[in-house]
Structures are given as C-alpha cells and as structure tokens.
Amino acid sequence: MKDRENLAYLLEKLCPMFVLLDAAGRIASAGPTLQKLRPEMEMVGKLFLEVFELLRPRSVASMQAIASSGAKLHLRFRDTPRTALKGVIVPLPGDEGAVINLSFGISILDAVRDYALTSADFSGTDLAIELLYLVEAKSAAMEASRTLNLRLQGAMIAAEEQAYTDTLTGLKNRRAMDHILARLTNGVTPFSLMHLDLDYFKSVNDTLGHAAGDHVLQQVARIMVEETRGDDTVARIGGDEFILIFNHLQDKEKLERIARRLIDRLEEPILFNGEKCQISASIGIVLSTQFVSPEASKLIHAADLALYAAKRKGRATYRFYNRNLTLPVVAEDGPPDGGSAGNDFSEATERRPGQDAQPG
Amino acid sequence: MHGLINKAIQSFVCNTYGKSRWIRVTEAAHLGFVEFEAMLVYDDEVSRRVLDELCRELGRPEREVLEDVGTYLVSNPNTEALRRLLRFGGVSYVEFLHSLDDLPDRARLAVSDLDLPALELTESTGGRFTLACHSGLRGFSYVLLGILRAMADDYGALVMLEHAGQVNECEMIEITLIETDFAEGRTFELGARAR
Structure with missing residues (x-):
C-alpha cells in the first residue's frame, strides 16, 4: 500500500x-x-x-x-x-x-x-505551452501575410486595369479589345463590330498642336461612350482609330442609326482654347453572323474593308461589310494589303435566311 | 531590416503621434511610400533614415523614442498578439526573464526570417539580473528596456531597470526585482484567442 x-x-x-x-x-x-x-x-x-x-x-x-x-x-x-x-x-x-x-x-x-x-x-516537460505559443505566433504571422497578399492582389488588379486601358482617353486599348474579341468569337453570342476612323484629325493636330489633338480625342471618347451601352466595348486601337463591339446586336437598322448618330455628334465642332476643331468619322461595320466561323482577324479585316469603302464614298459615312468587298480595291488611304488578302476570306459568305452558309 | 520591426515603429508613431506626423517622417526620409509591409524585408538604410527623421520630427533622443516603442508594443491593444506571445514565456516575471534567452529562437519559430540579437540573462543575488543584448540590431537594447518595463507591469511585478551601457560587444541592462506580486497585473489565459 x-x-x-x-x-x-x-x-x-x-x-x-x-x-x-x-x-x-x-x-x-x-x-x-x-x-x-x-x-x-x-x-x-x-x-x-x-x-x-x-x-x-x-x-x-x-x-x-x-x-x-x-x-x-x-x-x-x-x-x-x-x-x-x-x-x-x-x-x-x-x-x-x-x-x-x-x-x-x-x-x-x-x-x-x-x-x-x-x-x-x-x-514541465510537456510541449503544450510551446504548441500553443506556436499556434498563436503562426496565426499572427499568417494574418500579416494575408494582409500583404490582399494588398498585392489589389495592386495586381490595378496594374492589369492599367495594362488594358488607353491612358489618354480612358477607353480600352488594343490589348483589351483583343481579349474581348477572342472571348466573343469563341462564344455563341452574336455581335457586331465597328471600325471607326476619324476624318480630318491630322489637320487638327497639324494646325492646333498635339494638346488640341489630345483634347479632341478625349471628347471623341466621351461621345462614343455616351452613344453606346454599358456592356458594349469601345477601344482605341491606334492614333485616331477606334473599334466598337456591340454584344447581341445584329439589327442593321439599329447599327445604322448608331453609326449615323456617332458621325453627327463627332461633326459638332469641339472647342479648344477658343479654337473650333472640326472633324468627322468614317465607319465600317461587320456582323459576326456574316461568317461561318467568325475569327477575330477576319472580322477586323472585314470591318477594315467596309471602312475603306466608306472612305472612298467621300468620308463622313458608314458602310456594311459584304462579300463583294472581299477583294480589296487598292485604297488611296488604306494600309498596304497583301495580294493574298482575299484568300483569308475564302470562308466569308453572307448569310441569307433559308440559305446555309457554306465555305466558298 | 525586417518589415515587422519597421511596421512596429510605424504603428507606434501613428497611434501615439498621429498619422500626419508619420507621413511627414516618411516624406523627410524619402521613403516613397507610407505603409511598411510587415512581411517584407527592407534595406537597413531605409529603417535608419526613418528613425533619424522620426527623432528629428519628435525632437527627442533615439534611446527615449525606442524605449517608448518597446512599451507601446506590450501595452497597446493594437499589438496584443505580441504581448500574449511574450507572456507564453513564463507564469512569473522571473520565468519570463529566463525565457529571454530563447527569444530569438522563439521569434524565428514564428517568422523564419526575423533575426533578433542573442540575449543572455545572468542572475546574481538579491533579485538582481543582468541582461546582455548582443549586437546586430542597433538600438534594440532600448526597445528591450521598454518591453521589460511594460512586461513588469503586465505581470504586476515591481522592478528597477537601468541601461548600463556597453560592455565589449553587448549592451547591458540591469534589472532589480523588488517585489514579484506588487500589483494585480494583467490576466493571461492560454486559450484566449476568441477575440
């Protein structure tokens, strides 16, 4: 005992x-x-x-x-x-x-x-206290790391945002437009695309200077944003070149109205330091359904062709793409097109009701 | 210098003197940013400039400012986590003092790239201790002085503390424990994480 x-x-x-x-x-x-x-x-x-x-x-x-x-x-x-x-x-x-x-x-x-x-x-030899210490110490360190991660994530989003934004106008840039167009062409939602090119912009730049030019571009951007819906895309893809993408929109009359209104509003003189800046715009329009497989490069090229057609018609107007434009007529103010350009559009075909689109 | 240390100084200045004075310090030190990140490591030179400008801004000697940083770290609710981690060192102030030898290892256990100078406690008779703080982090002994002072209050112990200058490579702190249970002290529960 x-x-x-x-x-x-x-x-x-x-x-x-x-x-x-x-x-x-x-x-x-x-x-x-x-x-x-x-x-x-x-x-x-x-x-x-x-x-x-x-x-x-x-x-x-x-x-x-x-x-x-x-x-x-x-x-x-x-x-x-x-x-x-x-x-x-x-x-x-x-x-x-x-x-x-x-x-x-x-x-x-x-x-x-x-x-x-x-x-x-x-x-005294039990590691319980050390274990508790470690849990608390690690939680505190983890919390600090989490805070840092959140901040870095915020910075990353801001940087990405910046990478996709045209800094002068606040519109999306070419890179952003490429992403959006790639997503749309992979999806099933029909859409239409406008290629808008400013007319007489160069003379504003030449006579009134770059500050005036920048001001005009900012006003142009504002007008385009006002004339489009929230889920449409407006991107500046070059000095005075813009691409507008309209989700779901296939109605030619509606597109015509939008194009007409854009041109009318862009023709209103823009004031800069008391000087009137007068510009206009030409627009080429293409519908995604005009192609059996609407690839981004085809659509942009088709919109280009329509745009040059509009320019040839004396500017300040718009044109829809059609397959007759497939073979590019040498345009005075267009970019040099390769002779093989026509082949890129071998699939291009206009869809009419009751007629299956077929590769050409 | 580790971000945690820089962040501690930032937190001290913002909570004691206000954010606008901190911003003034960061501008004077040409920091280029306002917020230190606790989990990043900064150039020692950066921390140096901040501390110099801080003392200039406050018009106080560095040792005083650093001691206040130490006191702040233990006594301010914003840094309660640190107080708790220190309290894990022991159930009494004397046990806590003895745990200081392990402090750099404990710190490394929590944050692997946080290097604190080695500490060595020697006990003499009559409740007298000497803490040797090895070199490696300029001014750390003054921060430690503030921490020791505030931890004495935390445990409810009555102590006398004195910075005894430099001996060889070490900064010495002399501690005289007058009474262990002088005051109530603050509570410490092992499982008080549900905050």
Missing part, C-alpha cells in the same frame, strides 16, 4: 493527467489536472470506463486485457464537453491494476479554452 502511495505521489508530479487503476478497473487516484477537468465529479471509486468512452482499441473485454496489450488509447469523456484524450496504459506488476497517462493531443486548443487551463496544469 505504501508503494502505491509513493507511486501516486510521483505520478502527480510527473504526469498531472494520470489515472491509477485498481485490479477491478476502478479509479484509485487521478492527477490534479485531470480532476480539474471535472471539478464536480468524484473520479476516485468510479469505473474508468464509466467516466471515459474508449474509442480505440474497440471491443475489449476488460481494462486488464487492454493493459496487457500495451495499446495506445483514444478516448473521450462520456459527459460534455466530450473532450478527446489520448493515453498510454502500463500494467502494474502482480495484477494490481494499471497506470494510464493521458494527454490532450490535438484537442489541446479547445481544452485550454474549455477548462481555463494554465501553464501550471501541464508538466
């Missing part, structure tokens, strides 16, 4: 969550920290399996059988809070019972909250 008391004394100092079992599997004594978890419950005298539910090993006959197996124990309290515990069991010599040393394992984070544990509740 004296031995047992000595043992309990030692265990109390070394393993504050120990349980000393008698031969019948009853709790003979329990460590101070373990008892702290159930201040209202008198553990001594109770059957171990009455207080704790054994999760592993499953299905065992008696505590004695478990003790001799030397297995690792996974258990939890039968009453709430049902804190999970792990433990090791060692039989005492002469079938006099066993010693179980318990620990929280991963449930430590909840346990310190649920039971208001302090450093004094853990043995």
Whole structure:
C-alpha cells in the first residue's frame, strides 16, 4: 500500500493527467489536472470506463486485457464537453491494476479554452505551452501575410486595369479589345463590330498642336461612350482609330442609326482654347453572323474593308461589310494589303435566311 | 531590416503621434511610400533614415523614442498578439526573464526570417539580473528596456531597470526585482484567442 502511495505521489508530479487503476478497473487516484477537468465529479471509486468512452482499441473485454496489450488509447469523456484524450496504459506488476497517462493531443486548443487551463496544469516537460505559443505566433504571422497578399492582389488588379486601358482617353486599348474579341468569337453570342476612323484629325493636330489633338480625342471618347451601352466595348486601337463591339446586336437598322448618330455628334465642332476643331468619322461595320466561323482577324479585316469603302464614298459615312468587298480595291488611304488578302476570306459568305452558309 | 520591426515603429508613431506626423517622417526620409509591409524585408538604410527623421520630427533622443516603442508594443491593444506571445514565456516575471534567452529562437519559430540579437540573462543575488543584448540590431537594447518595463507591469511585478551601457560587444541592462506580486497585473489565459 505504501508503494502505491509513493507511486501516486510521483505520478502527480510527473504526469498531472494520470489515472491509477485498481485490479477491478476502478479509479484509485487521478492527477490534479485531470480532476480539474471535472471539478464536480468524484473520479476516485468510479469505473474508468464509466467516466471515459474508449474509442480505440474497440471491443475489449476488460481494462486488464487492454493493459496487457500495451495499446495506445483514444478516448473521450462520456459527459460534455466530450473532450478527446489520448493515453498510454502500463500494467502494474502482480495484477494490481494499471497506470494510464493521458494527454490532450490535438484537442489541446479547445481544452485550454474549455477548462481555463494554465501553464501550471501541464508538466514541465510537456510541449503544450510551446504548441500553443506556436499556434498563436503562426496565426499572427499568417494574418500579416494575408494582409500583404490582399494588398498585392489589389495592386495586381490595378496594374492589369492599367495594362488594358488607353491612358489618354480612358477607353480600352488594343490589348483589351483583343481579349474581348477572342472571348466573343469563341462564344455563341452574336455581335457586331465597328471600325471607326476619324476624318480630318491630322489637320487638327497639324494646325492646333498635339494638346488640341489630345483634347479632341478625349471628347471623341466621351461621345462614343455616351452613344453606346454599358456592356458594349469601345477601344482605341491606334492614333485616331477606334473599334466598337456591340454584344447581341445584329439589327442593321439599329447599327445604322448608331453609326449615323456617332458621325453627327463627332461633326459638332469641339472647342479648344477658343479654337473650333472640326472633324468627322468614317465607319465600317461587320456582323459576326456574316461568317461561318467568325475569327477575330477576319472580322477586323472585314470591318477594315467596309471602312475603306466608306472612305472612298467621300468620308463622313458608314458602310456594311459584304462579300463583294472581299477583294480589296487598292485604297488611296488604306494600309498596304497583301495580294493574298482575299484568300483569308475564302470562308466569308453572307448569310441569307433559308440559305446555309457554306465555305466558298 | 525586417518589415515587422519597421511596421512596429510605424504603428507606434501613428497611434501615439498621429498619422500626419508619420507621413511627414516618411516624406523627410524619402521613403516613397507610407505603409511598411510587415512581411517584407527592407534595406537597413531605409529603417535608419526613418528613425533619424522620426527623432528629428519628435525632437527627442533615439534611446527615449525606442524605449517608448518597446512599451507601446506590450501595452497597446493594437499589438496584443505580441504581448500574449511574450507572456507564453513564463507564469512569473522571473520565468519570463529566463525565457529571454530563447527569444530569438522563439521569434524565428514564428517568422523564419526575423533575426533578433542573442540575449543572455545572468542572475546574481538579491533579485538582481543582468541582461546582455548582443549586437546586430542597433538600438534594440532600448526597445528591450521598454518591453521589460511594460512586461513588469503586465505581470504586476515591481522592478528597477537601468541601461548600463556597453560592455565589449553587448549592451547591458540591469534589472532589480523588488517585489514579484506588487500589483494585480494583467490576466493571461492560454486559450484566449476568441477575440
């Protein structure tokens, strides 16, 4: 009996969550920290399996059988809070019972909250306090990293936004237009595309200077944004060249009205430092449905052809693309077109109701 | 210098003297930005300039400013996380003092690229301690002085602290513990993360 008391004394100092079992599997004594978890419950005298539910090993006959197996124990309290515990069991010599040393394992984070544990509740060699320190330290560091990540993400979005914006006019730039057009040509939604080129812009630049030119471009951009819907695309793709993309829009009359109105408004004189800047615009229009497979390069080229047709008609007007424009007539003010340009449009065909589009 | 240290100084200035004075300091130091990022590392020269301009702006000697930074880090609710991490060092002020030897390792455990100078505590009789702060981070011993002062309040201990100048490569801090349980101190619960 004296031995047992000595043992309990030692265990109390070394393993504050120990349980000393008698031969019948009853709790003979329990460590101070373990008892702290159930201040209202008198553990001594109770059957171990009455207080704790054994999760592993499953299905065992008696505590004695478990003790001799030397297995690792996974258990939890039968009453709430049902804190999970792990433990090791060692039989005492002469079938006099066993010693179980318990620990929280991963449930430590909840346990310190649920039971208001302090450093004094853990043995001096227990790494629990270090673990708690580490969890808090890492959470704080992680939080700081998360803040940095959010900021970097914000900066990235701003940079991307900038990369897709024409800084002078605030319109989308060529790169943005390429992306949008690629998305649309891969999708099923029909759309139409206008290539708008300013007329007489060069003379504004030449006579009134670049500041006037910049001012005119900004006013032109404002007008185009006003004359289009929110989900349409307006992009500046060159000095005085713009591309407008209209989602869902295939109605030629509507497109005509838009083109006419754009030209009319752009012809209104723009004031700069008291000087009147007079410009106009020519527009080429193409519908995505005019092609069996509307590729971006084909559509832009088709809009170009329509634009040159409009220019040849004396500027300040618009033209729709049609397959007769396929072979480019050498345009005075157009870019040099390769002789093979016509071949790029071998698939081009105008769709009429009741007639299947067919590759040419 | 690690962003955490720069950010600590920034936080101290903004909360004690106001954001506009901090912005003035960053402009005088030609920083080119206003906010330090806690998780980036900056050139030592940058931190140097900020500290110089800060002392100029406040019209106070560097040692005083740094000691205030140390006190701020422990006592201000904005940096409660740091106070808690320090309190993990021990259940009493004496245990905390002994844990300072591990402080650089503990810091590295949390943030692997945060290098703090080595610390060495020696205990003499009559509740007297000497803390040797090795070189590597200029002015760190003054920040430490502020931290030790504020942690004494945190534990409710009554101490006398004195910067004892430089011995060889180390800056020395002398600590005299007058009473362990002088005042109530602040509470510290292991599981108080639910904030």
